[in-house]
Amino acid sequence: MIITSAKPFEEILDMLKGEDDIFIVGCNVCAAKLKTGGEPEVLNMCRNLEKSGKHVVGWALPTASCSIRSFESLVEKNDKINEASCILVMGCGSGVSAIASVVDLPVYGSNNTISLGGSTGGELLLNLCVMCGDCTISKYGGLCPKAQCPKALLNGPCGGAVNGMCEVNREKNCVWSLIYDHLKKINRLDLLYITHAPLEHGVN
Amino acid sequence: MLFNFCEKLNSRKFLVTAEVSPPKGTRFSDILEDARQIKGIVDAINVTDNQCSIMHMSSLAFSKLLLDEGHEPIMQLTCRDRNRIGLQSDLLGAYALGIRNICLMTGDYPTCGDHPGSKPVYDLDSVQLLQLVRKLDSGIDFAGNKLDGGTSFCAGAVSGIDPEKTLQLIKLEKKVKCGADFIQTQAVYDIGMFEKFAEAVNYLEVPIIAGLIPLKSVGMAEFMNKNISGIHVPEEIILRIKDASSPMEEGLLIASETIKELKKISRGVHIMPIGSQRYTPKLISMAGISEK
Numbered sequence A: 001m002i003i004t005s006a007k008p009f010e011e012i013l014d015m016l017k018g019e020d021d022i023f024i025v026g027c028n029v030c031a032a033k034l035k036t037g038g039e040p041e042v043l044n045m046c047r048n049l050e051k052s053g054k055h056v057v058g059w060a061l062p063t064a065s066c067s068i069r070s071f072e073s074l075v076e077k078n079d080k081i082n083e084a085s086c087i088l089v090m091g092c093g094s095g096v097s098a099i100a101s102v103v104d105l106p107v108y109g110s111n112n113t114i115s116l117g118g119s120t121g122g123e124l125l126l127n128l129c130v131m132c133g134d135c136t137i138s139k140y141g142g143l144c145p146k147a148q149c150p151k152a153l154l155n156g157p158c159g160g161a162v163n164g165m166c167e168v169n170r171e172k173n174c175v176w177s178l179i180y181d182h183l184k185k186i187n188r189l190d191l192l193y194i195t196h197a198p199l200e201h202g203v204n
Numbered sequence B: 001m002l003f004n005f006c007e008k009l010n011s012r013k014f015l016v017t018a019e020v021s022p023p024k025g026t027r028f029s030d031i032l033e034d035a036r037q038i039k040g041i042v043d044a045i046n047v048t049d050n051q052c053s054i055m056h057m058s059s060l061a062f063s064k065l066l067l068d069e070g071h072e073p074i075m076q077l078t079c080r081d082r083n084r085i086g087l088q089s090d091l092l093g094a095y096a097l098g099i100r101n102i103c104l105m106t107g108d109y110p111t112c113g114d115h116p117g118s119k120p121v122y123d124l125d126s127v128q129l130l131q132l133v134r135k136l137d138s139g140i141d142f143a144g145n146k147l148d149g150g151t152s153f154c155a156g157a158v159s160g161i162d163p164e165k166t167l168q169l170i171k172l173e174k175k176v177k178c179g180a181d182f183i184q185t186q187a188v189y190d191i192g193m194f195e196k197f198a199e200a201v202n203y204l205e206v207p208i209i210a211g212l213i214p215l216k217s218v219g220m221a222e223f224m225n226k227n228i229s230g231i232h233v234p235e236e237i238i239l240r241i242k243d244a245s246s247p248m249e250e251g252l253l254i255a256s257e258t259i260k261e262l263k264k265i266s267r268g269v270h271i272m273p274i275g276s277q278r279y280t281p282k283l284i285s286m287a288g289i290s291e292k
Helices: A009-015 A039-051 A071-078 A079-083 A095-099 A176-184 A187-195 B006-009 B030-035 B059-068 B082-095 B126-137 B168-178 B190-202 B218-226 B235-243 B247-265 B281-288
Strands: A002-006 A020-027 A056-060 A086-090 A106-108 A111-120 A123-129 B013-022 B046-047 B073-078 B101-106 B152-160 B184-186 B208-212 B268-271
Touching: A009 B190, A020 A039, A020 A071, A020 A079, A020 A095, A039 A056, A056 A079, A071 A079, A086 A095, A095 A106, A095 B006, A123 A187, A176 B168, A187 B168, A187 B247, B006 B013, B006 B268, B030 B059, B046 B059, B059 B073, B059 B082, B059 B208, B073 B082, B101 B126, B126 B152, B152 B168, B152 B247, B168 B184, B190 B247, B218 B235, B247 B281, B268 B281
Parallel strands: A020 A056, A020 A086, A086 A106, B013 B046, B013 B268, B046 B073, B073 B101, B101 B152, B152 B184, B184 B208, B208 B268
Antiparallel strands: A002 A111, A111 A123
16 A cells, blocks of 8 residues: 555645646545545545635546546546646555646645555554565565665664664664564574675666 | 784784764864874774764765874774765775775664755665675675776674674674674673673674773763663663762773773773763773783
């Protein structure tokens, strides 16, 4: 799941300064789950923009704002898009980019895109994967240090953790301590002795 | 100096290294003056690389300034600020300027310092950086291209000293396997703990230079216990500082006693005073290790 957070409404208004006849595109996958771009949030955005003197011509909720066939497919969902002079996308950065590639209007994003994460037991999990294109997660028992260690250290922790908590954020577990605990449970501490080569950026 | 640091590592001499920080700015005379107090007293001087992520003059430039004054610098180099291209070009430059000793480490995260928004690089980690140095030493770069003149560095790394921290011990083993010539450690206050650590890593057969930060106050000890990973100041030491009429003097006395103990179980001490080197000569003399 792509983790997003909603920008403050004032920032969105400022972004839309000088724009009117706005068409809103939500996203019914990650953003809906995170309540940053599902139907209730889209309707709320419509109301707030109208209250602030902006005219919203209409809205649409594609399954995923990052997976759009064509401009026509958006027209099929709501032909009011033909009256729009700009689009506000309530998805992640990929969603904004995908919409921008099929419309010839200014496109704005209402969210900040934070990371590729997930959730378990109702708890939001950030930075689970950095999409490096060269996955070695199984060498770490299924927890990726490229993503979860702020320094992306592949050969063991830095010296900064205190009581298993990360140097950079004392509220967060050091992923290396989680990796250790997990490998111990599955009886694979031998994996810790591998010397890993650095990630080859830009090659994949 | 009769021997350089690398030769001394291979001798039986008990080593003393110290640490200076380059200036925050271009005026360097005061820090050179400070370093002059330990010239001929210590075997080498570590030059920090933007320590605590606080921007300073480069460790490369300041190492060269020390070299020109007749000191033996150990240039510290972190993975925080340069990718593998930057690291290699700085290492080649340092070598060409006469710098022979380096100490490699991950580096504190930028948010610890005075430019918290700067991009953290960490293209390599400290283990991979050691591998990189050994490639330069063999006359090729990290990508395998031939160099027109390689390096021959005396390369060290750092370690914590908690024998219970298996992950730290495994990482230390990787560093030694990747060619670390010496190890400088986190500050030692608990001799028992260091002894167990030294035993646990004895099989690595690498010279271990034990870190030392003379205590100045109870507050300092308590702060380090709470916030610095791997530092454990025992309660009895905190009580000694508390009861002392001069906490500073007591701190030096404790440090000198620690050095005397460390002399039996380590290859040397690495003295990291906070502030200046003013008390380093006195400390070395109190510990009875000043004779060459």
